[in-house]
Amino acid sequence: MSVETRRAFDERVERALGDPALQRVLAEGQDYVQELTAPARAEPDWPAALDEIARVRLATLAHLDRYVDEFATNVERAGGHVFFAADAGEARRHVAGLARERGVKLVVKSKSMVTEEIGLNPALEAEGVEVVETDLGEFIVQMAHERPFHILKPAIHMPLERVRKLFSADAGRDLGDDAHALTGYARGVLREKFFAADMGITGGNFGVAATGSVVLVTNEGNGRMTTTLPRTHVVVMGVERLVPTFPDLEAILKVLPRAGVGLRATAYVTAITGPRRSGEADGPEELHVVLVDNGRSRILGGKYHEVLSCIRCGACLDICPVFRKIGGHAYGAVYSGPIGAVLSPLLDGLECHPELPFASSLCGACSEVCSARIPLAAMLRELREDYVAEVEAAPAWRLGFQAYDAAARRPWVWAAGEALALPFARLASAFVAAAGSRLPAPGVLGAWTRSRDLPGAERSSFRALWRRWGRR
Amino acid sequence: MQGGGVDRLTFLARLRAALECAELDLGRPASAPAKTRRAESAADEGLVELFTARLRASGGVVESVTSRAEAWAAFERLVGERDWQSVACAPGVHLGRAAGPDGADAAGLRLTTEARAADFGLSEADWAVAETGSVVVRSAPEVRRGYSLVPPAVGFFVPLGRIRATMGDVLRELPTDAGSLPSCVCFISGPSGTSDLAAVHVVGVHGPGEVFVWLVDGGEPAG
Numbered sequence: 001m002s003v004e005t006r007r008a009f010d011e012r013v014e015r016a017l018g019d020p021a022l023q024r025v026l027a028e029g030q031d032y033v034q035e036l037t038a039p040a041r042a043e044p045d046w047p048a049a050l051d052e053i054a055r056v057r058l059a060t061l062a063h064l065d066r067y068v069d070e071f072a073t074n075v076e077r078a079g080g081h082v083f084f085a086a087d088a089g090e091a092r093r094h095v096a097g098l099a100r101e102r103g104v105k106l107v108v109k110s111k112s113m114v115t116e117e118i119g120l121n122p123a124l125e126a127e128g129v130e131v132v133e134t135d136l137g138e139f140i141v142q143m144a145h146e147r148p149f150h151i152l153k154p155a156i157h158m159p160l161e162r163v164r165k166l167f168s169a170d171a172g173r174d175l176g177d178d179a180h181a182l183t184g185y186a187r188g189v190l191r192e193k194f195f196a197a198d199m200g201i202t203g204g205n206f207g208v209a210a211t212g213s214v215v216l217v218t219n220e221g222n223g224r225m226t227t228t229l230p231r232t233h234v235v236v237m238g239v240e241r242l243v244p245t246f247p248d249l250e251a252i253l254k255v256l257p258r259a260g261v262g263l264r265a266t267a268y269v270t271a272i273t274g275p276r277r278s279g280e281a282d283g284p285e286e287l288h289v290v291l292v293d294n295g296r297s298r299i300l301g302g303k304y305h306e307v308l309s310c311i312r313c314g315a316c317l318d319i320c321p322v323f324r325k326i327g328g329h330a331y332g333a334v335y336s337g338p339i340g341a342v343l344s345p346l347l348d349g350l351e352c353h354p355e356l357p358f359a360s361s362l363c364g365a366c367s368e369v370c371s372a373r374i375p376l377a378a379m380l381r382e383l384r385e386d387y388v389a390e391v392e393a394a395p396a397w398r399l400g401f402q403a404y405d406a407a408a409r410r411p412w413v414w415a416a417g418e419a420l421a422l423p424f425a426r427l428a429s430a431f432v433a434a435a436g437s438r439l440p441a442p443g444v445l446g447a448w449t450r451s452r453d454l455p456g457a458e459r460s461s462f463r464a465l466w467r468r469w470g471r472r
Numbered sequence: 473m474q475g476g477g478v479d480r481l482t483f484l485a486r487l488r489a490a491l492e493c494a495e496l497d498l499g500r501p502a503s504a505p506a507k508t509r510r511a512e513s514a515a516d517e518g519l520v521e522l523f524t525a526r527l528r529a530s531g532g533v534v535e536s537v538t539s540r541a542e543a544w545a546a547f548e549r550l551v552g553e554r555d556w557q558s559v560a561c562a563p564g565v566h567l568g569r570a571a572g573p574d575g576a577d578a579a580g581l582r583l584t585t586e587a588r589a590a591d592f593g594l595s596e597a598d599w600a601v602a603e604t605g606s607v608v609v610r611s612a613p614e615v616r617r618g619y620s621l622v623p624p625a626v627g628f629f630v631p632l633g634r635i636r637a638t639m640g641d642v643l644r645e646l647p648t649d650a651g652s653l654p655s656c657v658c659f660i661s662g663p664s665g666t667s668d669l670a671a672v673h674v675v676g677v678h679g680p681g682e683v684f685v686w687l688v689d690g691g692e693p694a695g
Contacts, residue, residue: 084483137668179672221679250640265604279613301494
């Protein structure tokens, strides 16, 4: 990976590791969510539910072209419009154009990672549109000019005191540090925005191909307000987020809230089918669905195909020991955690995020908890191989592994190397021990010894011990 | 058309090409097998108890009544206790009281179709789900989405005959074509809430902070 990307990543990681308040929030947050979600994972039908989700998602992806066609046809039958965006730029331009043509001045947005992915807000703001994030966490990070920290909990890293300062500055008075009072302030501000907005923009948790319905799974009520009050509703959705029929959502709706936030059900599951019908007194007059490819068709049918099954539950982030230490911003990508470490390089190109597949201990916990049975750990290993094969194969690495390969295939070479190296290893070990085991190794080995104590060399090699114990 | 995106055929062709070159065995398409389990009757008291327990665990208030008149009486008691002045509801929900929407009835309660200024929103639920403690409402010409969304407190009359065991049971009863579905079907499983702020759980964010349900024995909804 380039020195610049590596350095930038390392700096973000060091910043996270050096922030004791963030470390405390990350650890407490993960412990809390794991405690909330543990009862569901212990239920006897949980594994079968995950299997069903994987089955439905893969079955859909296997014929995604057909389901996308069916979905679009049904959105239009219900009175909506569909736009097919090959990439982020097309999606941005289309939504900005919709806003411009309708004289939109104010947009309210419900949480949507894909709108982060395509960089929608700046495009709308360039049109002179005020864009207001209405999910409380997104509202907070927007005010702080930050990116979402977690795919489900955008502001989980923010201490209450910082939110107090942000909101108090906005209000022009001290609002105190009570979470209820601060939430009440946000409710008051955003309520006015909901009623004044010209356009509401949401993502879509899922699209139902058979009916052209967009399904939103939410807790705060901002999703319902955004899809009810403004006269135009725009849905921006990744093309892979489809299921064939409503019943295919059953296992997903059972697992998603429990895996994500430990709830048996979120406060709202809303199925939107077209704009308001003739005679209906509320709801948007127009519905536009923007289906976004932006690299998904490159993943489809390939060796990472299964990653498109993700239902965005966040479980992998909440179990990952690396995320627990570095948090979401250190990843430097829209999607963080194990899913982000796989998806971001695939969507943007491995050369854009070369460090992410390596930002993992490969413990496999993410694969174990994944609601869609995605083999994330295996994909991270595969991406590392891709990186070496495609992006950077430094001559030194190649030579080193070739030498290792030659020695490992020839026992006499290995034995000779051992005989030569062992005395030096013992000497180095004694020297390091005398220095308190804290002496950093020079060069690239320093990356290992900066955070690890160098183990002492054994008196005998493993091969010698094995012979001594009489085993072959 | 805005923005000049790819046309539909090109977009679909790209997906098709990716699948045709697939490196993996992608299997055959199949919708979830239709569950043949009988949707349990609401006469099953287990469902009523489960629904009540689950909605109460989510912070909702549940009361069982034996008739629609009793449901309305319970509702009026609540209104009196809270000193609410206006209730947003569809005309049919108020059981044909003397005053229709936008007028006050004999009890001084003002019924309105405008949710924004109302203290309380009242709706008929189309279904309820025992497993999750959810009520399900569909938009319709006289049933505004706003009744169950905008006021700070909302309530639902739920005929026992409309309780289903699981969300899947309701999903299987939804129409299967776009033309037959209303513009909005919403599962509501308690008050709105968030833990986004320092992981402190706060109820009543943008949606209502209070949810009341009256389980009505006997008879489908009026109108």
